[in-house]
C-alpha cells in the first residue's frame with residue numbers, strides 16, 4: 014500500500030517542500046529511504062522504527078520504501094521523521110480514517126515516540142502557508158514560533174500517537190502558553206551606559222550610530238573602555254519592527270540560536286565573534302547552507318573587538334554585505350544570497366602596542382605602524398561612518414560631566430542607557446515615518462537619491478561640506494556618508510532640516526577628519 018505525507022527540509026534560509034511517499038509490499042523485511050537524504054535523514058529509519066513500536070503500533074515486517082520527493086532537493090536534518098512515521102502507519106493500514114492531505118508534519122522523533130522540535134520551524138510554517146497547506150503538526154516546544162504565521166492551523170502533538178490522531182481528524186493538543194518575558198526578549202537590562210566614566214564623545218557617537226544604524230569604529234589605547242562602550246550598545250538599540258522581528262526569528266530559528274519556548278525575537282541581534290573567526294565563519298558558506306555571523310547579525314549589530322587582529326581576508330569579505338546589506342555565497346556545489354544588513358561596530362588599538370602617539374610608551378616600529386594602518390584603512394575605513402578616538406581619561410576628568418556646547422550636544426550627550434534609548438527610539442520613529450514608502454528603516458540605508466531628497470542642507474552646511482571636499486578630506490562616498498550621519502544628528506534633535514551644526518557634528522566623526530588624531534599618530 015502507498016501513503017503520502019507533506020513535510021519540509023531546510024536549505025540555507027529556505028524551507029523546501031518535501032513529499033514523503035511510503036510504499037509497503039511483501040518481501041523480505043527492509044526499510045529503505047531514498048531521495049538525496051543526508052546522514053540525519055537516513056538515520057530516521059532507526060528512530061522511526063523504535064518510535065512506532067514504543068508508541069504501541071506495529072512496525073510492518075515487510076519491504077518498506079520511503080521516497081523523499083523531489084529527488085533533486087537535498088534533504089537534511091531530522092525534521093522529516095514525523096512525516097515518515099505517519100506515512101508508514103497510513104501505508105500499513107494502522108490509521109483508521111487518514112485525512113491528512115492538507116497537513117504538513119515537521120518534527121524529530123525520540124525513540125520513545127515523543128515529538129521533538131526542529132530548527133527552522135518558523136520558516137517551515139511560512140512555507141506551509143505559502144503551499145496552501147492548512148495545518149502544521151509539530152511538537153510543543155517551538156509551536157509558538159509556528160503560531161506567528163497567520164492563516165495556518167498549528168496542531169501540537171507531544172507524541173507520535175497524538176500526531177496520528179490529528180492525521181485522522183482528531184483534536185490537537187494545547188498550544189503552550191506564552192513564555193515569561195525573558196531578559197533576552199524584553200527591555201534591555203544588564204550593563205548600563207551610566208557605568209562609563211567620561212568618554213562623552215564616544216557615548217555620543219554610539220547614540221548617533223544606534224539612532225541611524227551607522228557603522229562605528231572605536232580607536233584608542235588599552236583599557237580606555239572601548240569594549241565596555243560597545244557592550245552597552247544593545248541597551249540603547251531601537252526595538253525591532255514586526256516584520257524585522259519575524260525575519261530575525263526565522264534566521265535564528267534556522268541557526269538553532271533560539272531557546273525552546275521563545276516566540277518572536279524582539280531584541281536586535283548583537284553578534285561578537287572572536288578575532289580568530291575564519292572568513293567562512295563571518296560570511297558563511299563553510300558547508301552547504303551554513304550561515305555566517307553577518308547573517309546572524311541581520312537587523313542588529315556585528316561587533317568586531319580587536320578589529321586589527323582579524324585576518325585581512327575576513328575583513329575584506331565584509332565589504333559586500335556592508336555595501337549591499339546581503340551576502341552572496343558561491344561555492345562549487347551551492348550558491349545562495351542571504352540578507353545581511355547589520356551595523357558594524359569595531360574596536361581597535363591605534364597600533365600593535367596600543368600607545369601610538371605617546372612617544373615614550375609606543376614600542377612599535379615604523380613597519381608595525383604601517384602594517385596596522387594598512388589593515389584598518391582602505392576599503393573598510395571607507396565604510397565607517399563614525400570614527401571615535403577613545404582617549405585615556407585623566408583621574409580629574411574621569412567624572413561624568415555634560416559637555417553640552419550647543420543644542421546637538423544637549424540632545425545626544427546621554428548619561429543612562431534609558432535616556433539614550435529614549436532619544437534613539439524617537440529619532441528612529443522619525444526615520445520610519447519618513448521612509449514609510451521607501452522600504453528602508455534607517456538613515457544609514459539611504460541610497461544616493463534618498464540622501465539628496467531628504468538631506469536638504471542649509472547654505473552654511475553646504476559650504477562646510479564643499480570646503481571639506483576641496484581640502485581633500487572627503488571623497489564623494491565620504492560626503493554622502495557625512496550627509497547620512499548629519500541627517501541622524503538632525504533627527505536626534507527633532508529637526509526636519511539638516512543645519513550647519515548637524516553637518517559639523519557629523520564631520521567631527523568622519524574617519525578622514527578624525528584619522529589624523531586617531532590612527533595616523
Ligand SMILES: Nc1ncnc2c1ncn2[C@@H]1O[C@H](COP(=O)(O)OP(=O)(O)OP(=O)(O)O)[C@@H](O)[C@H]1O
Nearest residue numbers: 208209210211212234235236237238239240241242
Ligand atoms: N571610561 C571608563 N569608565 C569606567 N571604567 C572603565 C573605563 N575605561 C576602562 N574602564 C575599566 O577598565 C576595564 C577595561 O576596559 P575595556 O576592556 O573596555 O578597555 P578596552 O579599551 O577595550 O581595552 P583593550 O584595548 O585592551 O581591549 C573595564 O572593565 C573597566 O573596569
Ligand SMILES: [Mg+2]
Nearest residue numbers: 239240318360
Ligand atoms: Mg577591548
